[in-house]
Amino acid sequence: MFNIKRISEMTPSNETPFLVEGLIHRTATMIFGRPKAGKSFVALSAAMALAEGTPWLGREVEARNTLLWALDPGQQDETWQRFTMAGGAEDSRLFITDIRPEDTDQWWADFTDVLISTDVEVLIVDNLSALLGRGSYNSDADARPALGRLQALLDEGIAIVLVHHAGKFNEEQGSQQTPMGSTAIEAWGRHFMQVTDDQELRILRVYGNNTPEKELGIALNFSGEGDDGAFVTLIGEEETVAMSAEHDELVAKARARWESRKDRRKKQGRSPQQKAKKPDDRNRGTDHASQIKNALGSGEWVKQGTITQQVPGNPAVLKSALDSMVQSGELESRTQGRSNLYRLAS
Structure with a gap:
């Protein structure tokens, strides 16, 4: 049964x-990048290759019914102009819609039925921000329902290519190397293609569960010409992270990383052994009173900050020791501005 x-x-x-x-990918692919990086051109180029069964970036492609969901205002007309400019085929199996989604189960059920009845095999959604409408891609509560709707389409065997933004440096949600927003967004994706620009050169960083990470360098011609697909010419590619490595090499690197981690945590006072010690254990055998008296041996008034520099230990513990010695009459104290001063009792 199960x-x-x-x-x-x-x-x-x-x-x-x-x-x-x-x-x-046959399931969920995400194309992401900063504004103006060219991710919509890359997505359209892939869509045209999928719909026409023409090679793309050096790979053979089987023709499939492909629907481009253009969600930005005016994007449908803009896409038609780009398609025409790139010499799109008259018998292309590329379709387009700019319908605005409704946040109801019935609307999505009807939409799914239409996609299935018209034999749509690939849905390219450009872009996630517009799909969410007033929702925020930084919010799990907003992102998860929309991603769940797309997951239902995946369950029907419809491949989805989702266009999205990349984060920017020091942004609260996301980073330059990951899709922007809620962690649910990256968790949804099965395969990723990051588009970055380096003047005339575009870099496609490709990674996912079923392939080694690699980088492809492409020239992106906005006039539509391309040697390896509409708009795109492949300049070169290289694998940047292998999916497998020699066992001994892998173990050696992992062991070195483990030792480095232990040393770093020990220097920071955060090793398991250091954490396990109780405060009383760490301070046992430390005669703060004698050390404080030695620091005040001249009989002159000395600032608390000077004492803590000369006497090793936790500043809070030293302050407690100073207060106890004042209460017992071993020390005298007074304030000078914002500073606490101490000296040996006369």
Whole structure:
């Protein structure tokens, strides 16, 4: 009933996890980048290749019914102009809609039925911010329901490419290397393509669960021309993080990282052994009274800050010791401005 089986008896699927090998996943792909990086052009280029069955960035592509959901104001007309400029084929299986979603189960059920009945195989959503409407992508409460709607489409076998923003340096939510906003957004994605610009060069950083991390350098021609797809020409690519490594090498690196972590925490006083010691254990055997008297041996008034510099230990513990010695009559104290001064009792 629940499809539970012995894993050793499974027959694995021979189906590739990608629609475009290593670039566009069969389930959830996210294309993200800073404004003006060119992520919408990259998404449209991929959409045209998927809809026409033409090679994209050096990979063979099978033609599929592809729907581009243009959610920004005026984006539908802009997309038509870009499609025409790039020489889109008349028999292209690329479709477009700019319908605004409603936040009701019935609307999404109807939308899903239409996609299934028209044999849409790939849905490209440009972009998440517009899909959320008044909601905030920084809020789990706002992001999760919309991502759940898209997940329902994935469950129907419709591949989704979601266009989104990247964070910026020191931004509260997200970073330059990750999709902006709620952690639920990155958790939703199965495969990621980050678009960054370096003047004439665009870098596509591709990573996910089913492929090594790699970088592709492309030229992005906004006039539509491209040697490896509409708008795009592949300059080069390289694998930046291998999915596997030699076992001994992996273990050696992990051990070195572990030792480095232990040393760092010990220097910070945060090792498990240091944390396990009780305050009384850490201070046992430390005669603060004798050390304080030695620091005040001249009989002159001395600032509290000077004492704490000369007597090792926790400043709060030293202050407690000073107060006790004043109460017992061993020390005299007075204030000078904002400073507490002490000397040996005469």
